[in-house]
Amino acid sequence: MKFLDRREFLGGAAALAASPALAQTTAQASMPGDVDVVIVGAGAAGIAAARRVAAAGRSYALLEAQDRIGGRVWTATGALGIAHDRGAHRISASGRNPLVSLGRLAGLKLTQPAPFRRLYVGSREARDSEYDNFTAARHRASRAIVAAGEAGLDLPAARTLPDLADWRGTVSFVLGPYSTTKDLEEVSTVDYARADDQSDELVCAGGLGRLISAAAGTLRVELSAPVTRIDSRGRGSITVETDRGSVRANTVIVTASTGILNSGAIKFEPGLPKRTGDAIAALSLGTRDRLIFEFKGNPFGFADDQRAIFKSDDSRTIALIGRAGGTDLAFADFCGRFGLEMANAGEAAMKDFVAETLAAHFGAESRKLIGRAEAVRWSREPWILGAGSVAAPRGGSYRRALGEPVHDRIFLAGEALHETWWGTVAGAWISGERAADAALRLIDRAGAAAERKASPRRRQ
Ligand SMILES: Cc1cc2nc3c(=O)[nH]c(=O)nc-3n(C[C@H](O)[C@H](O)[C@H](O)COP(=O)(O)OP(=O)(O)OC[C@H]3O[C@@H](n4cnc5c(N)ncnc54)[C@H](O)[C@@H]3O)c2cc1C
Known part of the structure; x- marks a missing residue:
């Protein structure tokens, strides 16, 4: 023993x-x-x-x-x-x-992580108006899910979404796979509605x-x-x-x-x-599998533990955490159905996807900034x-x-x-x-x- x-x-x-x-x-x-x-x-x-x-x-x-x-x-x-x-x-x-x-x-x-998350649209950070539109769309969507749940309608959360125009994919990712680890089609409105506010976070040095x-x-x-x-x-x-x-x-x-x-x-x-x-x-359980990688020199000026997401058409995307724990490491979280698909494809596929994402948003040169990487695939951890x-x-x-x-x-x-x-x-x-x-x-x-x-x- x-x-x-x-x-x-x-x-x-x-x-x-x-x-x-x-x-x-x-x-x-x-x-x-x-x-x-x-x-x-x-x-x-x-x-x-x-x-x-x-x-x-x-x-x-x-x-x-x-x-x-x-x-x-x-x-x-x-x-x-x-x-x-x-x-x-x-x-x-x-x-x-x-x-x-x-x-x-x-x-x-215990310290406070960077308080706001960055949003990237194509090859640049979102403009103020885009941040505002995204935030408004996210709140509208969340309110619609909560309203259905509180009314006792236990539906797939995705079914309650209002018209979110071109923010639908990003909002669906943030409220579904990213926040809950499952796609909104697989999330109960009642369960979602009962979830407590998790903001006001700290990290442990x-x-x-x-x-x-x-x-x-x-x-x-x-x-x-x-x-x-x-x-x-x-x-x-x-x-x-x-x-x-x-x-x-x-x-x-x-x-x-x-x-x-x-x-x-x-x-x-x-x-x-x-x-x-x-x-x-x-x-x-849903999926949140993680690629941990060296992101040399903090090229995009992330604050410690700052999160970043990318405007996307659907949930086939990742969330980044820059300067994780105040180090030169970054996390790429692969969540929901897409996360599971990538985890099953393996560590190399996860690393390729991160490189592609960075190249698409920060330019081809950014691939070279990714150093050594390691995947933790919770979906395959035998005791979890x-x-x-x-x-x-x-x-x-x-x-x-x-x-x-x-x-x-x-x-x-x-x-x-x-x-x-x-x-x-x-x-x-x-x-x-x-x-x-x-x-x-x-x-x-x-x-x-x-x-x-x-x-x-x-x-x-
Ligand atoms: C990538 C990722 C990021 C997360 N981020 C956050 C976050 O930032 N903040 C947050 O609050 N939560 C976060 N969570 C969720 C959080 O980690 C879990 O909700 C919490 O740790 C679950 O604790 P638990 O004790 O319920 O289960 P577990 O942590 O799963 O503990 C169960 C234990 O039982 C053991 N076990 C299983 N089967 C047996 C057996 N047959 N015999 C003996 N032992 C057994 C397992 O090995 C394990 O150690 C995250 C989760 C993941 C995967």
């Missing part, structure tokens, strides 16, 4: 040098024995849940399939030698986001992974321990099987993504209730299988269903369960805490019942 290796997680000595102090975990060859709570997955939701359970003085086993923690939050140097966020990067809605105080407590520097690592603190994590089966058929404890042995628990919290749950990688005995299965299917959950049309009311206990003793958690902050780290974090609270209540109730049974006279 391999244990959390912080150096590996942070992705190199450079990042480590600037890290908050953490206690070391110790290596141990065998799985923990019986515990109060097994938590499946050490992403944001799993770490939040384990912290809660540990704080309540209950025993737990935090089982992670991969050889690192963080899940879709992953700061690493990769082949490029500079620490960067391969997944989540921004702390959204920072005024209300629990990660902000966690980061500050850990002594991490050195990467968001440092914050999650600091939050994991002294938690004990069993790495490389993929859960394959959860058996709750007996009246006693639940058996959780991994490739490395079994653990028994009173209750289990499962934080694997809906991509993993849909794949059947975890077998539940007895099977999941139909309503839970339907909810998992309706809340499948996508980016963020988005409800399919007619599936807009399924998030709460995922929060219902499974066979009375198993709780799901993760970004997919948050009704308004789905697709975010904060949503995952809060759902992990909620699941832990529910698990702890269950254990307390069971403990009290056992006590009453053992000494019935006390009730008199």
